Amino acid sequence: MSALRSFRSELIKLRTVRSTWLLALVMLLYVGVSAGGFAAIAGAASDQQNSPFAAGGIDVAPLVYSLATSVGYVFLVLVGALAVTTEFRFQTLTPTLLATPRRASVLVGKLAAGVVVGIVFALVGLVATVGIGGGLLAVFGIDTELGDGDTWALLGRIVLAMVLWSLIGVGLGTLLPNQVVVIVVVLAFTQFIEPILRVASAFADWTAEIGRFLPGAAGDALVGSSLFTSISGGAADPLEQWQGGLVLLGIAAVLTIAGSLTTWRRDVT
Amino acid sequence: MVSGAVIEFSHLTKRFGGVAAVDDLSFRVEPGVVTGFLGPNGAGKTTTLRSLLGLVRPTSGSATFDGRPYAQLADPLRVVGTALEASSFHAGRSARDHLRVAAAAAGLPLASADAALVKVGLDSVARRRVGGFSLGMRQRLGLAFALLGDPGVLVLDEPINGLDPEGIRWIRELLRAYAAEGRTVLVSSHLLSEVQQTVDRAVVIARGRIVYQGDLAAMSAGGGARVRVDAADRPALGAALAGAVVAAGADGFVVTGLEPGEIGLRAHRAGVPLTLLAPERDGLEDVFLHLVGADPAAAHAAGGDAVGPSAHGPGEVRR
Ligand SMILES: Nc1ncnc2c1ncn2[C@@H]1O[C@H](COP(=O)(O)OP(=O)(O)OP(=O)(O)O)[C@@H](O)[C@H]1O
Ligand SMILES: [Mg+2]
Numbered sequence: 001m002s003a004l005r006s007f008r009s010e011l012i013k014l015r016t017v018r019s020t021w022l023l024a025l026v027m028l029l030y031v032g033v034s035a036g037g038f039a040a041i042a043g044a045a046s047d048q049q050n051s052p053f054a055a056g057g058i059d060v061a062p063l064v065y066s067l068a069t070s071v072g073y074v075f076l077v078l079v080g081a082l083a084v085t086t087e088f089r090f091q092t093l094t095p096t097l098l099a100t101p102r103r104a105s106v107l108v109g110k111l112a113a114g115v116v117v118g119i120v121f122a123l124v125g126l127v128a129t130v131g132i133g134g135g136l137l138a139v140f141g142i143d144t145e146l147g148d149g150d151t152w153a154l155l156g157r158i159v160l161a162m163v164l165w166s167l168i169g170v171g172l173g174t175l176l177p178n179q180v181v182v183i184v185v186v187l188a189f190t191q192f193i194e195p196i197l198r199v200a201s202a203f204a205d206w207t208a209e210i211g212r213f214l215p216g217a218a219g220d221a222l223v224g225s226s227l228f229t230s231i232s233g234g235a236a237d238p239l240e241q242w243q244g245g246l247v248l249l250g251i252a253a254v255l256t257i258a259g260s261l262t263t264w265r266r267d268v269t
Numbered sequence: 270m271v272s273g274a275v276i277e278f279s280h281l282t283k284r285f286g287g288v289a290a291v292d293d294l295s296f297r298v299e300p301g302v303v304t305g306f307l308g309p310n311g312a313g314k315t316t317t318l319r320s321l322l323g324l325v326r327p328t329s330g331s332a333t334f335d336g337r338p339y340a341q342l343a344d345p346l347r348v349v350g351t352a353l354e355a356s357s358f359h360a361g362r363s364a365r366d367h368l369r370v371a372a373a374a375a376g377l378p379l380a381s382a383d384a385a386l387v388k389v390g391l392d393s394v395a396r397r398r399v400g401g402f403s404l405g406m407r408q409r410l411g412l413a414f415a416l417l418g419d420p421g422v423l424v425l426d427e428p429i430n431g432l433d434p435e436g437i438r439w440i441r442e443l444l445r446a447y448a449a450e451g452r453t454v455l456v457s458s459h460l461l462s463e464v465q466q467t468v469d470r471a472v473v474i475a476r477g478r479i480v481y482q483g484d485l486a487a488m489s490a491g492g493g494a495r496v497r498v499d500a501a502d503r504p505a506l507g508a509a510l511a512g513a514v515v516a517a518g519a520d521g522f523v524v525t526g527l528e529p530g531e532i533g534l535r536a537h538r539a540g541v542p543l544t545l546l547a548p549e550r551d552g553l554e555d556v557f558l559h560l561v562g563a564d565p566a567a568a569h570a571a572g573g574d575a576v577g578p579s580a581h582g583p584g585e586v587r588r
Binding site: 019098 | 315316319322323324325326339340342345346351353357358359360361362363366367369370371373374375376414
């Protein structure tokens with residue numbers, strides 16, 4: 001079964017390049033600092049009378065945990081995209097296609113490996129948010145809510161969201177095989193364009209309707225808790241969790257199909 | 270026992286934009302011999318091989334292994350071993366990991382990666398990053414990829430580039446041994462001299478078209494045969510040779526189309542004592558250069574199965 005073999009091969013590819021491990025490490029640090037910092041601020045403010053973090057105020061723990069996705073998702077998009085673009089950059093597409101001539105099988109293998117990457121990176125993100133962030137909450141005497149089934153459901157949705165972000169990355173890499181272009185597009189969109197669009201979309205009702213379907217907003221909706229959403233508020237209610245998930249899946253599907261009909265079919269010379 | 274497959278190109282054409290890189294190419298590559306695929310830079314060798322391997326989609330025509338396109342082979346790396354000229358390695362991955370990636374994709378045991386590295390003499394650098402490899406080391410790693418599945422067919426694009434003399438001798442012996450075992454070996458080169466000692470059959474292309482195919486030995490036979498002849502009385506000699514194709518050179522005449530015996534007889538009858546009568550023959554390299562040169566007439570003059578571009582009509586398969 002060539003797709004299954006391709007999946008195994010893709011896992012070896014991901015394991016045997018530094019960029020995967022480097023991105024995981026940077027994500028651990030970045031998400032860890034964000035979660036630790038936020039937990040520490042909330043903890044330090046929790047004993048002040050009129051603080052929003054005082055007992056009975058904002059539910060802090062889910063906000064800390066969901067930083068795994070709301071801060072960390074960009075790393076998944078990058079790992080997914082790099083899994084495709086490095087093949088073009090180093091011309092390894094030639095040996096890849098010689099071993100697996102059916103290009104659809106290669107793509108299925110990459111998507112399947114993307115699922116594994118999503119799960120592994122989600123666990124790294126949760127080590128940062130639940131481990132570091134949750135640990136600090138406990139130090140400050142704030143409820144970590146880890147005894148609560150809802151919290152574990154949240155963690156499960158975080159893993160699911162990370163898997164979907166990883167698939168979006170694979171789809172994006174298939175559509176935009178130039179590594180530099182894809183990195184610039186991912187960083188510019190996730191760190192700059194989308195945050196501005198999300199804030200701007202809140203100013204009118206009809207734009208807010210559309211703004212809910214932005215990828216980051218949909219991801220936050222799937223997870224169901226996000227520091228970003230609670231800060232920016234918004235005129236429209238966010239999507240339902242399942243709707244958010246479907247939007248992410250839809251984006252991944254559209255990108256992958258568009259890529260497989262264009263760049264993925266090209267001559268490899 | 271591994272056995273080779275017949276590679277068959279049938280009216281293969283590949284255009285990039287308006288340019289035909291490969292133009293109606295038809296030939297067969299048989300098992301048991303080493304077939305050289307020769308042509309100058311830009312002749313279309315790499316494009317032809319990439320079309321054969323499903324990496325490039327032909328504009329028209331087909332290329333198959335025992336009648337099946339590459340993409341339809343169930344276990345391609347076990348059937349066909351390929352080394353293409355581009356160094357296609359992730360610079361940050363070790364040689365061993367590069368081959369393990371391929372082994373996993375091909376359903377081969379991961380240990381086959383180590384075995385292949387031993388075969389090409391890279392076992393001592395197996396764990397080093399490919400980014401630090403020399404051209405020759407990359408070339409060997411490319412060959413290790415080709416040998417990974419112990420295939421019955423080898424398709425190698427300029428495998429000798431960058432190899433040291435020991436490496437060149439090694440690969441020549443490898444190709445001969447593979448052919449002797451009944452495998453199919455197709456090896457491209459832009460230098461005839463590079464593969465002359467290794468190749469049994471040659472397919473020569475220029476500007477995307479076949480200009481010669483047949484035994485290498487037959488390529489020079491009859492090709493460019495001529496006689497150099499001189500006498501003290503050159504005008505008399507010239508008169509005696511009237512009717513033959515004669516070119517005046519610095520040291521006498523160069524005659525084509527007449528045997529030395531016939532020339533001697535004519536000179537004797539005319540009473541002209543010869544000071545020089547020397548048959549000459551083009552070297553293989555000269556024939557090759559004529560073949561791939563701009564002059565299509567040269568291709569015909571070479572005899573054998575030479576095919577001039579204009580004589581290569583659609584629908585006929587030249588063998
Ligand atoms: N991707 C491409 N796009 C446009 N033209 C191409 C492409 N690949 C090859 N060509 C053209 O096709 C022709 C044949 O090129 P090819 O690489 O097959 O030649 P070659 O015989 O392998 O040459 P060399 O000995 O230099 O490797 C050349 O004119 C080349 O410019
Ligand atoms: Mg070439």
